[in-house]
Amino acid sequence: MKNYDHLTIEKKWQDEWEKSGIYNTPDNVPGKENFYTLTEFTYPSGNLHVGHWYAFSVPDIFARYKRMQGFNVLYPTGFDAFGLPAENAAIKLGADPKVLTYEQMDRMRTQIKSMGGMFDWSREVVTCDPEYYKWTQWMFNQFLKHDLAYRAVTKVNWCPKDQTVLANEQVTDGKCERCGTEVVQKDQEQWMLRITKYADRLIDDLDNLDWPHAIKESQKNWIGRSEGSELEFTIVNSDQKIKVFTTRADTLFGVTYVVLAPEHELVSKLLENVSNKEEVQDYVSLTKKKQELERQQSKDKTGVELKGVKVINPANNEEVPVWIADYVLAGYGTGAVMAVPRHDTRDYEFSTHNNLNKGEFVVARKHALCGIYSSSIENLESIKSIKSISLSYEEKIKGHLYFFYFNNSEILNLLPKIQEALKDDGQANISTTGLFIELRKNETPRPVPIECDPNEGFLINSGKFDGMTSDEAKKKITEFVGGKLVSTYRLRDWGISRQRYWGCPIPIVYDPEGNAHSIPDEHLPWILPTDVDHTPDGTAPLARSKELLERTEKIFGKGWKPEVETMDTFVDSSWYFYRYLDSKDNAEFASTEKMNAWMPVDMYMGGAEHTTMHVLYSRFWTKALQDLGFVKDSEAYKVRRNRGLILGPDGNKMSKSKGNVINPDEIVELLGADTVRMYLAFMGPYGVTVNYPWDPNGVVGVRRFLERVWKLGQKIVNEGNPLLPGEGGLQSKPGEVLLHKTIKGITEDVEEFKFNTAISKMMILINAWEKEDSVSGDDYKILLQLLSPFAPHITDELWSELGEKNSIHLSQWPTYDAKLVIDDTVTIGIQINGKVRAEIELAKDADQESVREKVLAMDEVKKWIEVSDSKEIKKFIYVPGKIISIVV
């Protein structure tokens, strides 16, 4: 009997597959539907880790399954090959990043091939290849032509160590994501992409996508749409207005002052009118010195009043003072806010810090307050019935209370009681304009909007707007004061300029006057020069290239200068999935015909860490290309599934310093690629962001399973059992039922990415077969087919041992006999007073009467009825195929 020699087998079949080219995917196969399976291509770090295996080899199971189902499956890969790590390594080694990168790609190709995946390498995409970045540059030109790209001075995140600009996404907790250095803010002119133009579509189009809920929420949070109102406060004795943005127009009556960001353009204009000009100027310059981070972290809400300047609240014509304070950010909304200390913790903190409080009752809980929400009449009744009111501070914080603001005579007779309660709460008293009353959360209030009367303040429960939602109320007030409803976003435009060498050159040249011109398409690709010392010194390395300057002058004329910045690598990866479709095309980035054949991507599997970066960027890219008429879809990825991380055996993230890194090459050498693939699939469901620890014993368990599959086949063949091809096999009826149930179960599991339970079902099948004397050859072959997407090498070997001429991977996925998967009888439990006391085997469709008779005759059942208090049957429930429940 041959041993299961994984090294020989895996090498043999990988060579065989490459030779026969069975994984090369044509664009069209008559009678087959195309299916585009995508995984995020990798950065060529030069060493494959377990994460790569998890990212590529488990989706490969799905791709193979789809293929056996009769789809024409495209499963491509390539390299996201530009980027800082190679450049930094090259600097260290005194090497050329290009040479280094291509070496590392060679090494990684070999490693990736050891997975036994069905990648179509003929379509490989490499982003640092000029034939690729030619199109990256071409797209940039298109964007520039259509005002989706522009040059602007912005505050940028600057990493002093990497000497480069970082996108917001690349900054975590104020530190460079890559090297951990504290990031500083810097003003810099750079190329921007107008992603904010797409903010609404990037949020709204999520609704129609089959994506994990959490990922959609993350993107929404990141874009940070906030729907509110823009309201204007008129400056007294002036025709100037201060525009504020608020999401709580309904609190407009509670405004006690207005605050401008110190950078706000009106500050300098108003300077002439203020009596404390110097104080204001000092504060402004102090703010300028502070880093944004520092501003965000400082607890104290400092600020200076613009003395002598007053503005008019448009709701009640009240005059309120104007302050400047650095807790108001210039870059968000209008850079000015209306302050409602009664309803907003930040405003409250500011007014406390600056002694602006008027003695109102204020609660430091931003969202617990609802200024204008009243109750329905029923709730008024329930308020009246409140016996005592506790307003201890702690309870307010913990209890999720709703607060109501009343000015209604109906409840004014409650005042004494409330005042009594408030007295214990040292800091509370009756507000100048109303009164707060608390209600428990489960007495869900119906928001009732207000009728505005500048003289009376505002009245609630007038009945006039009864039943309005809070959004409608906000709208009403906004209209009342002549404001408008607007959305603001947290998302900023995408700065793509990088002052580094190893990236896609930005295809721009400057004329002698310094005006930017895009490089005409005929000069693309605009090649990255090689005569560059890329040691970072804070300036772009390309500025030191003679070749680039000479090339520029030769083409455009004396005095012209090249752009010396390169693009963020997220630009490269924003469109790579189109290039797979037509990777050798010289005339277009991809032909319309081929894009029509494959797009959109049917299944995109990747890491959750790309949610607010690559995935968001490439969605923007697709929409932009669609607007420009180059692609047909507004979304590139129909279905998205995220995976978690593989942790070290100790449950921590794998890292060299923790010494818990699993080297896949070693495990593959020891146990085989099939084992590693299957173990990764067996750990838990794929497509959920759950992290699984690598269990060295667990892998061995999977290897044991493959050994048993191997032995099961060999043993029967050696005994001369009719397992040989063409001879049919022994029939074992019970086994047949199990087999068909297994086919059904695995098919369903794989569709749902539950590879773990699919594998467990194969284990159950094997466990059962091992107990039998013989297994039919046909049945065994079906098992091999079910197993083949998971363990492609061993199954192809055993398949060919059985005399099959074509690869198992070209065979059809097994189907099951629907009749065989339905049981005639079922064993169900018998509950007596809710406890399972016995079980009984019944025909699946046994009728109520006969079941009742049978069950009540059972000794175990009688026994429990005897010991019960009532001894008589109050209820007899029989749900066919599920349960019998008796109440006594």
Next chain:
RNA sequence: GCCCGGGUGGCGUAAUUGGUAGCCGCGAUAGACUCAAAAUCUAUUGUCUUUACGGACGUGUGGGUUCAAGUCCCACCCCGGGCACCA
């Protein structure tokens, strides 16, 4: 603080979506084979209790709905992720 997920044996997980909780794998214990070990095979393995048959408890906690709750409802605790002086 706001918005999402999620809490099941010693561990990774499973549960026909309201119907016998713990499938499969790992680990552990005992046995067979062996001079011995590894490998392999067999049996047991949620906790407590009982000589045993059995019984009680059990899906983060506390309530509730139901004949029946891991699953539905309410409140809370803990863990993970996204956002955050964003008005």
